[in-house]
Amino acid sequence: MAGEMSILGSAVLALLLAGYLGQQYLPPPKPTVVGLDLGTTFCSVGVFHPGVGDVEVIGDEKGRKSIPSVVSFTSTEVHAGYDALELADSNPHNTIYDAKRFIGKIFDKPEDMERESARYPFKVVYSNGSVEFLVSTNHSFSVSPEFIGSRLLLKMRKMAERRLGVAVQKAVISVPAEFDERQRNYTIRAANLAGLDILRVINEPTAAAMAYGLHKADVSNVLVVDLGGGTLDVSLLNKQGAMFFTRAMAGNNKLGGQDFSQRLLQYVMERVRQRFGVPPTRKEDLHHLRQAVEAAKLNLTLSPRVLLEVPLHLESGGPGGPAPQAVLLQEPVTRELFEELNADLFQKILAPVRRVLAEGQLQTEEVDEVVLVGGSTRIPRIRHLIARFFGKEPNTAVDPDLAVVTGVALQAGIMGGAWPLQVSALEIPNRHLRKTNFH
Ligand SMILES: *[C@@H]1O[C@H](CO)[C@@H](O)[C@H](O)[C@H]1NC(C)=O
């Protein structure tokens, strides 16, 4: 009897042991919660892999880790991301971008909205205090900013599902610190429309700070400078325990990479006029010049000098004039020239930085960490400007385009209960905080 018991006992023990060992050697569970960065110009999705303890930012079908925040409507389909961006030139009236600027936002007067919408090729309509976009394919209809958001989120959900091989239904999402409760609600609604349940909404600057592990570090004051394609956001965070508080916000919603490119484009167009006697006017030429300028801007962050080469077809007369003249523009551009063209714009970055320090009653040396976010913070001159202002090097190890999604994915890992993350960054919402805008 006793012998049988012990055989049974050891069988049970072996089973338990096998279960225990199995747990150690089985592949780690798939992440169940994704982190979403729904940006104004680009979006990304990431996950935290519990086993490895790493964040993976998931690529689209071509492996690109950020997709443009663009949605394009044709008579048969709705495209999102790069597919939509490719339609921007041929289908400008039905290709919507910048929708995040409008999500959940109330416009008291139609005039306020009209001022905002005048710069878009698509039609923005005023609808009872909020905004809708008018789409006209085979038939006309209007879509809300949160619907545009939902198509981008759906695209990212599919990217994640394709990569992970499981259905994705839960997410953490980031929003600008300045978003009010209504804008946060409409962002959640966009996710719900894409079939996603939002477990937590976190502020973008907090996410960026988390990407640098600052939720686990011994720091109290963190300054985040987020300079994207079209906006600058500066936030002063205060950390107490593992919780971040936003102490002050300021920014410039009309300053970003597009403005720096525009300065270079104007310069190059003037050079074309000087060299060939006619300015470029054809749509295709302008498109190619714009692309070349964008590429040159990126190259100049690494090289001190690039050669811009663009074939052009210049028209000297009006309609019925001589045939367009084919020329090759070869224009060297140095980093110094690019910095000179933008010197006044770069200086503008410091105004909101000074403002948040004043509001937080902090001296530059009391800021423990400076975090740079957004592609435009790659520009060496801008990094230098900020380093000199604070007398210390800013955090730049994480790709500035992926810092926010990396932090949101970490938070998603925490929400998904992924071992070994122990620390959770909580945010205390600030109801009375307002963002100061500089122009
Ligand atoms: C849209 O209109 C075009 C031509 O007017 C027609 O060929 C096409 O089938 C229509 N598409 C849809 C989805 O109705």
Ligand SMILES: *[C@@H]1O[C@H](CO)[C@@H](O)[C@H](O)[C@H]1NC(C)=O
């Ligand atoms: C307009 O908004 C008000 C207040 O939010 C609401 O009561 C009303 O039903 C809305 N009207 C329409 C036509 O949507």
Ligand SMILES: *[C@@H]1O[C@H](CO)[C@@H](O)[C@H](O)[C@H]1NC(C)=O
């Ligand atoms: C946001 O959503 C919450 C929860 O659904 C609701 O209680 C709150 O009233 C909403 N706030 C606004 C401003 O829409």
Ligand SMILES: *[C@@H]1O[C@H](CO)[C@@H](O)[C@H](O)[C@H]1NC(C)=O
């Ligand atoms: C930028 O660099 C890439 C790769 O180094 C090169 O292919 C491209 O021609 C460069 N562009 C310009 C405008 O110099």
